[in-house]
Amino acid sequence: MTEPQVVISFKYMIEVARLSKAYGKRLAVAGLSFQVAPGEVYALLGPNGAGKTTTLRMLSTLVRPTGGSAKVAGFDVVREPLEVRRRLGLVNGGMRVYDRLTGREVLAFFAGFYGLEGKSFREALSWVTALLQMEETLDRKVMEMSTGMRQKVVIARAILHRPPVLLLDEATAGLDVFARRALLDFVKAYRDLGHALVYSTHVMSEAEEVADRVGFLHGGRLVYEGSKEEALALGGGSLERAFVQVVKEAA
Amino acid sequence: MKGIYRVFWKELVQVFRDRKLVLSTLVLPVFLMPVFMFGPSLVLDRLLQGAQEKRQEVAVFGLPEEALAALRAANLVPKPHPDPERAVRAGEYPVGVRFAGGIYRVYGRLSGGLTEGQVAAGKVQSALQSLKEAKVAGALASRGIPYEILTPFQVEVVDASPEREKAGGVLGFLLPFFLVVFVLSGGQVVAVDATAGEKEKGTLEALLMAPVPLLHLALGKTLATVAMALLSGVSGLLGLALGGALAARFGGGLLTESGQTLELGGRIALDGGSFLALFLSAFLLALFMGAVMVSLGLYARSFKEAQSYMAPLQLLALLPLLFLQFRGFFELEAWHHLVPLFNVALLMDALLKGSATPLQAGFTWGSTLVYAGLALLYAVRVFAREEAVFRN
Numbered sequence: 001m002t003e004p005q006v007v008i009s010f011k012y013m014i015e016v017a018r019l020s021k022a023y024g025k026r027l028a029v030a031g032l033s034f035q036v037a038p039g040e041v042y043a044l045l046g047p048n049g050a051g052k053t054t055t056l057r058m059l060s061t062l063v064r065p066t067g068g069s070a071k072v073a074g075f076d077v078v079r080e081p082l083e084v085r086r087r088l089g090l091v092n093g094g095m096r097v098y099d100r101l102t103g104r105e106v107l108a109f110f111a112g113f114y115g116l117e118g119k120s121f122r123e124a125l126s127w128v129t130a131l132l133q134m135e136e137t138l139d140r141k142v143m144e145m146s147t148g149m150r151q152k153v154v155i156a157r158a159i160l161h162r163p164p165v166l167l168l169d170e171a172t173a174g175l176d177v178f179a180r181r182a183l184l185d186f187v188k189a190y191r192d193l194g195h196a197l198v199y200s201t202h203v204m205s206e207a208e209e210v211a212d213r214v215g216f217l218h219g220g221r222l223v224y225e226g227s228k229e230e231a232l233a234l235g236g237g238s239l240e241r242a243f244v245q246v247v248k249e250a251a
Numbered sequence: 252m253k254g255i256y257r258v259f260w261k262e263l264v265q266v267f268r269d270r271k272l273v274l275s276t277l278v279l280p281v282f283l284m285p286v287f288m289f290g291p292s293l294v295l296d297r298l299l300q301g302a303q304e305k306r307q308e309v310a311v312f313g314l315p316e317e318a319l320a321a322l323r324a325a326n327l328v329p330k331p332h333p334d335p336e337r338a339v340r341a342g343e344y345p346v347g348v349r350f351a352g353g354i355y356r357v358y359g360r361l362s363g364g365l366t367e368g369q370v371a372a373g374k375v376q377s378a379l380q381s382l383k384e385a386k387v388a389g390a391l392a393s394r395g396i397p398y399e400i401l402t403p404f405q406v407e408v409v410d411a412s413p414e415r416e417k418a419g420g421v422l423g424f425l426l427p428f429f430l431v432v433f434v435l436s437g438g439q440v441v442a443v444d445a446t447a448g449e450k451e452k453g454t455l456e457a458l459l460m461a462p463v464p465l466l467h468l469a470l471g472k473t474l475a476t477v478a479m480a481l482l483s484g485v486s487g488l489l490g491l492a493l494g495g496a497l498a499a500r501f502g503g504g505l506l507t508e509s510g511q512t513l514e515l516g517g518r519i520a521l522d523g524g525s526f527l528a529l530f531l532s533a534f535l536l537a538l539f540m541g542a543v544m545v546s547l548g549l550y551a552r553s554f555k556e557a558q559s560y561m562a563p564l565q566l567l568a569l570l571p572l573l574f575l576q577f578r579g580f581f582e583l584e585a586w587h588h589l590v591p592l593f594n595v596a597l598l599m600d601a602l603l604k605g606s607a608t609p610l611q612a613g614f615t616w617g618s619t620l621v622y623a624g625l626a627l628l629y630a631v632r633v634f635a636r637e638e639a640v641f642r643n
Contacts, residue, residue: 062456085461110461112253
């Protein structure tokens with residue numbers, strides 16, 4: 001795999017401190033704090049409705065926090081949203097791209113927002129195509145692609161500008177076994193390039209495979225944080241058991 | 252600025268790659284407009300002519316020989332019947348006449364639109380009127396009185412409007428009306444697809460992640476809406492012009508309410524300045540409505556919901572235009588040129604008639620630009636509202 005240079009300027013690429021989000025009286029996320037270092041996959045685990053998506057949306061500047069703070073690559077998500085977006089990629093399970101454009105057109109469209117045009121776009125395209133093995137998608141319309149191919153275009157869109165931070169939210173939802181395997185391999189490969197990733201899922205087995213550290217989210221609160229090994233030890237070799245045990249203790 | 256163009260390009264490519272959509276929005280109106288505009292009047296023309304030439308049977312009762320002769324002379328066939336009214340009601344005859352007590356009663360089924368019965372009743376009425384006039388003339392002549400005494404003078408009304416105003420009289424209403432219809436129907440295709448459509452398809456979140464100000468996104472989408480709206484407007488106007496040309500070629504025309512026939516083919520004469528002014532008015536109108544549609548579309552949860560918002564918007568937009576028909580009944584004041592949509596319609600009317608003033612144009616364009624700007628700002632605010640963006 002060809003490797004772009006990653007300049008690491010921060011100890012943590014993501015710094016979240018007492019981050020909260022309230023919808024009316026309901027707290028979707030309550031006082032969340034965690035950090036993610038470069039070259040690390042942080043798995044944010046929890047059932048549906050735990051606050052994972054809201055947290056990632058706050059980190060990606062799509063949703064405004066009602067309390068606390070969050071920084072991505074040193075930029076504040078509220079005060080400097082455009083700077084954050086330049087250094088961030090987001091992939092979620094429900095995310096799609098324009099079905100009447102070809103893969104190449106989709107990527108060219110998004111690349112332009114990051115100043116990738118002409119030669120720099122071709123270089124980025126070449127890099128991402130090799131990384132995701134997606135040559136066959138480039139000249140095909142999205143509507144004519146398989147689910148796995150479409151997901152590759154979605155991921156390529158998110159990383160074309162080589163963001164130092166990548167957020168994945170239930171990114172394997174709806175994928176078949178091959179596409180899921182390709183995605184998990186990609187997560188590890190992208191981490192190995194020195195990037196920071198947050199991998200949000202309710203599928204504990206995926207976290208067991210890709211995570212370096214894990215955070216258990218329940219009812220909008222971070223009820224546990226530790227290395228994957230620590231969490232596995234807590235659950236007797238299973239993150240799922242560890243999660244259930246922690247949640248019961250917290251209750 | 253590149254971000255705006257990028258979004259604009261993407262929206263239009265998405266739309267233009269949908270062949271069915273292009274066909275229904277841009278191609279069909281060119282061919283359907285002539286059919287809708289002139290088809291009915293041409294068909295009606297032929298039907299009326301046919302009914303006039305046809306020899307209709309008339310149920311008659313108690314008519315003197317001179318009246319029967321008058322009916323025969325008017326290309327009608329009198330048929331004796333004991334109850335002409337019942338015969339007509341039963342559909343046995345298109346028209347009937349009873350004479351009793353010095354009164355001719357003509358029966359026809361006159362409700363429910365223009366029918367052959369109405370034409371036949373008109374022919375009967377006309378024949379009896381001629382008979383009456385002939386009898387009056389005969390009576391006067393027997394007394395040595397000239398018939399002209401009944402008409403000591405003639406009254407003639409002459410339309411003294413300039414040619415451009417005559418053509419503009421109907422077009423001044425029709426043009427803004429159809430322009431608004433096409434601007435809205437064409438614009439909504441992009442507006443809905445670019446907002447609620449993106450939400451529903453799951454592409455909006457990726458777009459919002461791009462490092463580009465929301466104003467650029469809103470402007471790109473609005474300008475794509477404007478482009479499609481204007482193309483749709485041009486398509487509709489081409490259809491209108493084609494219909495006018497066909498009507499002129501085949502001898503038909505547009506029937507006005509007063510029964511006059513207005514030939515449209517080649518009657519509109521616009522100088523370059525007026526044409527540019529018309530285009531600028533249409534552009535500003537499209538910009539205003541485009542921003543409104545983008546805001547509404549983004550607020551909607553789904554494609555279907557967005558479309559349900561567009562129908563009332565269309566009615567709301569057409570309402571002020573209906574008042575344009577009554578423009579001759581009130582004195583225009585400065586504030587009329589500030590009323591959204593109505594002002595554009597007034598200006599278009601004035602441009603077609605050649606009576607627009609710089610003050611009117613300035614007020615209309617200035618205020619429409621302000622409304623468009625406000626609508627655009629509102630669209631940006633909607634984009635920034637997470638409860639709207641993630642409402643689905």
